[in-house]
Amino acid sequence: MTRSFFKIFEPFSEVTAILSESSGGSMRPVEARRRFAESAGIPTNRLFYAEQMHGPIVSIVRDDSDARMAECDGLLTDFPDTALSIIVADCLPIYVYDPKRGVIGILHAGWRGLAGNIARVFSETARKEFGSEPEDFLVGIGPGIGPCHFEVGEEVSDKFRDYEAAVPPKRRDGRAFLNLPQIAAFQFEELGVPHPQIEISLDCTYCLSEKYFSRRRDGAGSGNMLAVICRKR
Numbered sequence: 264m265t266r267s268f269f270k271i272f273e274p275f276s277e278v279t280a281i282l283s284e285s286s287g288g289s290m291r292p293v294e295a296r297r298r299f300a301e302s303a304g305i306p307t308n309r310l311f312y313a314e315q316m317h318g319p320i321v322s323i324v325r326d327d328s329d330a331r332m333a334e335c336d337g338l339l340t341d342f343p344d345t346a347l348s349i350i351v352a353d354c355l356p357i358y359v360y361d362p363k364r365g366v367i368g369i370l371h372a373g374w375r376g377l378a379g380n381i382a383r384v385f386s387e388t389a390r391k392e393f394g395s396e397p398e399d400f401l402v403g404i405g406p407g408i409g410p411c412h413f414e415v416g417e418e419v420s421d422k423f424r425d426y427e428a429a430v431p432p433k434r435r436d437g438r439a440f441l442n443l444p445q446i447a448a449f450q451f452e453e454l455g456v457p458h459p460q461i462e463i464s465l466d467c468t469y470c471l472s473e474k475y476f477s478r479r480r481d482g483a484g485s486g487n488m489l490a491v492i493c494r495k496r
């Protein structure tokens with residue numbers, strides 16, 4: 264088990280930022296999440312997860328928080344030895360670390376979360392609560408469904424007109440696709456996160472059928488991967 268899915272976190276030995284693979288089974292059952300975290304050496308007595316709603320709402324994990332955080336799609340904390348997790352299958356996991364303030368965060372971002380700019384909501388919450396500045400953030404984005412497979416209708420692509428480079432021109436047959444990881448990266452850059460501090464996984468969950476679950480590919484019965492971030496004391 265590697266300590267980080269992203270190179271960007273490698274210089275920070277205190278941080279674990281990982282993602283389960285489909286070979287480990289679906290992470291929908293809470294028990295599976297605990298087993299996966301345990302196998303990665305993550306403290307399961309402080310494993311938090313979001314009750315995901317596909318919206319731009321983030322919650323702060325505090326001392327007296329419930330393991331299951333009500334109706335939100337992002338979690339953040341400055342507590343050490345505290346693991347934050349979400350489940351994904353095509354939607355993006357986004358991992359954030361602010362080494363200056365010791366703040367970690369995890370976001371579940373599909374097009375709805377990005378349309379609501381969950382990155383901005385996260386950043387504003389981190390600033391208000393912990394004094395974090397976006398210029399200190401390290402951001403790992405993905406893997407999720409790639410621009411090769413994320414076909415959308417106009418009502419969705421229209422929401423991202425501001426991010427022209429992430430909305431590829433319609434194909435000859437009229438089909439439109441979106442580059443969600445790129446949109447997420449643009450949103451963090453807009454907030455002031457320096458480009459070199461953002462890393463995008465180019466893995467497409469739909470393409471890599473041996474490795475990942477994909478809701479679009481596998482249908483409503485698809486399994487889920489678990490994305491976890493934790494900072495050791």
Ligand SMILES: [Zn+2]
Binds near residue numbers: 408410
């Ligand atoms: Zn693909």
